[in-house]
Amino acid sequence: MGGTPTAALRVAGASFSYGQKPALEDISFALAAGEAVALIGPNGSGKSTLLKGILGLITRVAGTVEVLGESPAPTGTIGYVPQTDELDPEFPVTLGQVVLMGRYRTLGWLRLPGKRDRALAAKALDAVGLGHLAKTRFGELSGGQQQRGLLARAIASGPRLLLLDEPFNGLDQENRAALVDTVKRLKSDGVAVLVSTHDLGLAREVCEDVLLLNGSQVAFGPTEQVLSLENVQRTFKAVGVEMDEHTVVVPGHTGH
Numbered sequence: 001m002g003g004t005p006t007a008a009l010r011v012a013g014a015s016f017s018y019g020q021k022p023a024l025e026d027i028s029f030a031l032a033a034g035e036a037v038a039l040i041g042p043n044g045s046g047k048s049t050l051l052k053g054i055l056g057l058i059t060r061v062a063g064t065v066e067v068l069g070e071s072p073a074p075t076g077t078i079g080y081v082p083q084t085d086e087l088d089p090e091f092p093v094t095l096g097q098v099v100l101m102g103r104y105r106t107l108g109w110l111r112l113p114g115k116r117d118r119a120l121a122a123k124a125l126d127a128v129g130l131g132h133l134a135k136t137r138f139g140e141l142s143g144g145q146q147q148r149g150l151l152a153r154a155i156a157s158g159p160r161l162l163l164l165d166e167p168f169n170g171l172d173q174e175n176r177a178a179l180v181d182t183v184k185r186l187k188s189d190g191v192a193v194l195v196s197t198h199d200l201g202l203a204r205e206v207c208e209d210v211l212l213l214n215g216s217q218v219a220f221g222p223t224e225q226v227l228s229l230e231n232v233q234r235t236f237k238a239v240g241v242e243m244d245e246h247t248v249v250v251p252g253h254t255g256h
């Protein structure tokens, strides 16, 4: 038969807008099953906008977005982990209940979660190494544990494409290592991962490709090739930008 295999995600000439002028313009890239793409750009460059645009939460004013060759995405195929600072810290539920919520979309409104749903939620929580905290109130967990809990919620829904919005911000070494491990395992199970991050180490460690953004696409391609100092300087539009193993250092830029 031959031909190009269907990408988990294919974005072509896509622009997204909150109102008058597009917030993000002319994005084109593809992501295969079992692979990961890192989205890298300064604050306000459009990383969250792209993830929300792929989810259909923000208006696409040009181009196409296909998930598993279909548009709109087939129901239940995308998992999404937002930034934790978008959460209500008083969320009055346990970690186990948060993860079980990952099953609701698959279930639809009329069925209550059954034994299989509970087993899948427990398995997802174990996958992020937090099975022992299932009964802890979500708001009492550390930021890193909450982030891992939200990842478990997304995993419980059985996604083929996982969108992660800066999951590594402010994580200690233990939580970071646990997240890296989980992402690697998901990839080996065939899940495609699109992750926005300021962590160049993460991009190098788990992402085959990098998409550099600043209101529009600066570059896309294999990680080592695209993450050059010249490209990163163009993306951050700053003279004197330096890179070390993990971060982009921009003079006068506070980052997160």
Ligand SMILES: Nc1ncnc2c1ncn2[C@@H]1O[C@H](COP(=O)(O)OP(=O)(O)OP(=O)(O)O)[C@@H](O)[C@H]1O
Binding pocket: 018, 023, 041, 042, 043, 044, 045, 046, 047, 048, 049, 050
């Ligand atoms: N709800 C909104 N309404 C209008 N404009 C918005 C909204 N959210 C974001 N924007 C604008 O869209 C552009 C891209 O923002 P976005 O949040 O996607 O960037 P980001 O790269 O995710 O930033 P950060 O690293 O700070 O999370 C910015 O110019 C921002 O001001």
